[in-house]
Amino acid sequence: ACSGESATETESEAADSPGGTEEVKLVLNWFPKSQHGGVYSAIEEGIFEENGLSVEAEPGGPQVSPVQIVAAGDAQFGLAHADQILIARNQGIELVALAATMQGSPQAFMFHEGEEIQDFDDLNGREVFVQPGITYWDFLKNQYDLSGVTELGYNGQHVNFIDNKTSVTQSFVTSEPYFMELEDVPVETMLVSESGYDPYNVVLFATKDYVESNGETVQKFVSSYVDGWASYEENGPAINEVIVGENPNIALEALNFETETQHDYIYGMDAAENGIGYMTEERWTTLKDQLLEIGLLEEDFAVTDMFTTEFLPDAN
Amino acid sequence: MHIEVQPSHTYDVSRYNILKTSLLKTLLEGANDVIIKKNHAVYFRNVSKIYNTGTVALNHFDFPVEEGEFISFLGPSGCGKSTALRMVAGLGTPTSGEVTVYGEPPEELIKNTNDIAFVFQDANLLPWRSVLDNVLLPLELRGGNKKENKQAAISVLEMVGLKDHLTSYPRQLSGGMKMRVSIARALAARPKLLLMDEPFAALDEITRQTLQMELLDIWKKEKMTVLFVTHNVYEAVFLSSKIAVMSARPGRLSSVIDVNLPYPRELGMRTHPAFSDYVDRASASLENDEKRKETV
Amino acid sequence: MHIEVQPSHTYDVSRYNILKTSLLKTLLEGANDVIIKKNHAVYFRNVSKIYNTGTVALNHFDFPVEEGEFISFLGPSGCGKSTALRMVAGLGTPTSGEVTVYGEPPEELIKNTNDIAFVFQDANLLPWRSVLDNVLLPLELRGGNKKENKQAAISVLEMVGLKDHLTSYPRQLSGGMKMRVSIARALAARPKLLLMDEPFAALDEITRQTLQMELLDIWKKEKMTVLFVTHNVYEAVFLSSKIAVMSARPGRLSSVIDVNLPYPRELGMRTHPAFSDYVDRASASLENDEKRKETV
Amino acid sequence: MAMSEVEMTKKQQALVAAGKKQKPFASTFKELYLGPIIAFILFLSLWQMIPSVLGLPHYILPKPTDVWEATVSDWSLLQEAIRITIFESVIGFFLSAVIGIGVSVLLASSKILERSIYPYAIILQTIPVVAVAPIVVIWFGAGFNSIVVISFLIGFFPVISNTLMGLNSVDKSMDELFTLYNASKWQRMWKLRIPAAMPYMMAGLKISCTLSIVGAIVGEYVAGIGGGNGGLGYAITVAAIQVKTSFLFSCGIAAAILGISFYLLVSLFSKMMLGSWHESAMKSDK
Amino acid sequence: MAMSEVEMTKKQQALVAAGKKQKPFASTFKELYLGPIIAFILFLSLWQMIPSVLGLPHYILPKPTDVWEATVSDWSLLQEAIRITIFESVIGFFLSAVIGIGVSVLLASSKILERSIYPYAIILQTIPVVAVAPIVVIWFGAGFNSIVVISFLIGFFPVISNTLMGLNSVDKSMDELFTLYNASKWQRMWKLRIPAAMPYMMAGLKISCTLSIVGAIVGEYVAGIGGGNGGLGYAITVAAIQVKTSFLFSCGIAAAILGISFYLLVSLFSKMMLGSWHESAMKSDK
Ligand SMILES: Nc1ncnc2c1ncn2[C@@H]1O[C@H](COP(=O)(O)OP(=O)(O)OP(=O)(O)O)[C@@H](O)[C@H]1O
Ligand SMILES: Nc1ncnc2c1ncn2[C@@H]1O[C@H](COP(=O)(O)OP(=O)(O)OP(=O)(O)O)[C@@H](O)[C@H]1O
Ligand SMILES: [Mg+2]
């Protein structure tokens, strides 16, 4: 892919591909994991193909920013957390959220068992590993007095956390606790969402321009995506094996653990009633207001521009 | 006023034009200068050289060299002989005064031709080139037929007695052999003006004599002008048409001896009384100089 | 059987022991050897040197040098003079045969003493050290009182006529001046064995004569042994107690001339008929050699 | 360079000694600074134009003006970050230089040592920092110390590699001189090999000084900021997460300017050290 | 090195020509390999002991045996990762070498060019990769191309810096020779400056080859793996998250071994290139 092409150019190029199927690219927010189960399910089961799409899922990584890649037109769809999609607004990147994979945020603080951390105030006096710039940390600092926290950079390692019994690290409840268990390090977690900061996670998005001019493709994609997740609920373990093929360094058991723990976030909560991918204006507005308050958003705007449920299948 | 300009070697047009302008300039000052300029291969005009260490290497050095002459420079160590030669080659500029080569500043001349060759006081060979390739260097730089160049290089190397060492590297040679490569390199370029800084100092008497004869041969054949630095008074007398004796600190020209022995010179001449006479005169001039300095 | 061993310089105990063992060894072969060994500063025993390029630099070179001698090596360029000297200094090993210095292999000797100094064919100065510091180098390496060392260095530099250039760097010196620094460096170390490879080749006649006289002075005073390479037959005769004439390819010893002129030598001797005689003999030996080669 | 320097000196000298061909300021200016200035202006205008021409939005390639705005508006953050990074990288570089040269000298002093230990220096260089970061953090604590250690780890190899090369490329005949004078191993080291290796050492330091900044930034990245304030690495991470590309560029440019200043300082130092003899640093007098 | 090489050659030669003091294999072995082997064993045993003595658990500092187990059990993963990283870094290094030397030659050919452009080379070196990663990814796409570019970006500066230094440190009197013979700028470059700069160039390549591996690993970190399979950078990231410290060390060591092999190859190449004249690479014959 080259630089100068705007989204529309890429799209027309994409549309011209032979065989009647349209090629689109999806950038994942991380190396393939269970949180991308719906994508791989849709690919594996031929759901995208049935809808006339040929989808390339490009793995993310520590420093890969799907927001930027999609904004630059190098991919049509991306996965990111809701707050990232909102913050991109500051830069004039107009994205539209199409489906929320997880109805809530599995982001959590993980600490050693018996550390007696009940509330966020209890983080004071401890070393906390958080990724510099991660939004919920700003939110928490705004909500609580965390001046006693020694803030350390989170870098994807947990060794230093394990080494220091009183320390706390950011984590996903769907992932890290499993690895700790493997290492016989008993841990507990405290969800960030308990603070009231609960963005949708792993949100499918595209640029506003793209959505406006390629409604049909977007419709096909979102439908397939949701169908993919539906089918993943049935045969998660089988799809996980496919994912291991894409991300050979992760253990199947870890994926299965994730599949289990993320189940409620995907299929439960609001989705239980309203279907997979469901989003509400209220949740988006709350999040937007929270970000506004802590200064991560520079100006107010109507969230209705920011997300749409029009491509989601009608609630059953 | 009619001035006949008869350049003694073939100038290309651009150089001829340079010459013309400098001629026109000098015309304003008087026609004599024109004639002088045209005939001089090298002209030191009141040249002084002060290195930035404060060392006065040359002091009001004034010396014309006519085309086709063979000039030897004699003088104590450190008196500025190398400095003078380097200036002729454009590798140093006078602090005051002027050096001209064929009427031009040497830097200009160098830029336009390949007519000057220099045998440096140390051999100055490229360590990564074999003997043959070192000699080929000036020919390569000038261009021309590769095969002919190689032929030329080999024949000069044969002359200096190194034809068995074509593929040796400088570090595999003895001191005298390195110097001979350097001499071969200079001769291979067939220069009009040959500057040699103690080229034979590292050679034994017999090799030296052979090379002296060869050098004189080439000099005559090619109508070169040679500036030759040596510490050997016999050598100076044997080779030169004129000897410039210099004195030390600051380097001045102390006397000029015209050697009126006929060319071609033969080894036998060395026993000739006239020869000894010149040797004595040159030695005396050197020694006087030394004494004068001591009494000061 | 009683053998009197009277080492001519003061050995420290360890070296004396080495000497003893080598004496004992030789005792088994015959007492004669012992006496020869003890008196020889340098002994080339049937030395051959073949460089890995295949060049035969020395071929069955056999030459003893007694202590206190002043030996000059004469020979055509590339005949192996430098090679021979370097082997004496332990900077090269014979391909076959043996070089001993005071009865020991030179590498051993070097490890135990500072008694050898070498004036290389090129000046070989450290570019980052001033003239004074270059001369100080061997003294520094040996240790000793800094002030005394400096005094000693300055006085040798004065002798070679460079006392005005103590703080100059090598690149600011003329060719002859560099060589003189190198000579000063060697002399400052007051060696027992002095190896000089064409030390005066880059010097003018007058400086050369002064240094010759100084060298002879020091040689006598310090009871040094000197191996001296030169291309100048006059110089060889004037300085040496013995001249080794070498012939080229492969380097052999072609003749040895004992110079029975009395010491101290004076400049006036050069006009002495005996002197010319020696010069003629040496030259003849060199030339014969050359001719012999040509007829082969 | 050799050429033009020679040229210059010739002129300078004519100026000093003969005092006739006075060289006007304008021409010095032209020779020395006009090129870089034109290049800089060209570079800036190209950069200003490219995003517009290619239609790249500012969050992908911000224009210089965007970067300038971001710099001005977040100047206080940037300033603090720069201060911290300077501190970390200077110490890291200092360690690289001292330990690098020290280790090289040690290694060069014995072939066996070199053969035995040098591979570990290469290992230290190639082993990815992320792999050893936890250990570094455990041993040195999160934050400053670890960052300095990582900056050192990244910067020291060029010093070792170059210095060793230099120490081992001593002119043969000078080496023989020392052999002859029965110089001890350390005398040879101090009086011959180290002075001879100077130019190589200095080339190594020049590489290392810019790497030490990269090291400090990477260090903050992998070793965390340890409770203190964050330097450029921290600022960059935050900017990247918040897609503040313009500010990210401000930080990047700040790092680059640091690098250049650092490089110039080390070059100056190198000129001073080599001044007395090495061709590349020497103004020759002809 | 100069010393011991000289020593060796002397012996070798004595062996070849005189054929008397035949040097037994055992002694060569002792000189060449014993040191490194002892050092290696020492290193391994120290490493094996440290975790036990200090009570460091295996997820902090795994023992060599742990690492070995992890390597064996995940060998297929590791092998694939190594293959990919080799590919990326070789291309990155190749670009560094070719572009680095090319640019240096260009810069050295004109003082004005050097003054105008060299600062940007320093900028490219110091600007943190993370800062430019988004652009790199957008221009070259996530994955392979970007990784190669990043590997190049990290590796090319030592080449430029060293080569420039070499090109500018030509012996003055040789330079004069070329002036005298009216050599054109490019003749001087090809026939004088480049051969004279060889040793510096080679020193630069040696540094750059190890850096290019670091670059490939960092590249995967910041530019992602794109559609293709991941190399060591990817393996390290994933291993870190999964607290597979032993495997992480396997990857690190694999990177280090790559680095050493790469270094040795480049050294060999350098010896070949310099063989004909430079002291540091030359077996002298005395
Ligand atoms: N680059 C330099 N910088 C400073 N001084 C110099 C430089 N080159 C030469 N000199 C000084 O200039 C004087 C003349 O040097 P030059 O090399 O011309 O002497 P020379 O006549 O060739 O001597 P020799 O016969 O010993 O070669 C000497 O005193 C020397 O120290
Ligand atoms: N390192 C070397 N490798 C190969 N051959 C060499 C080496 N050094 C010298 N030679 C060869 O050995 C021969 C003798 O060299 P040496 O330097 O001893 O001559 P020399 O008598 O000192 O000559 P000169 O008077 O020219 O200095 C020469 O033919 C030379 O080519
Ligand atoms: Mg001279």
Ligand SMILES: [Mg+2]
């Ligand atoms: Mg010799």
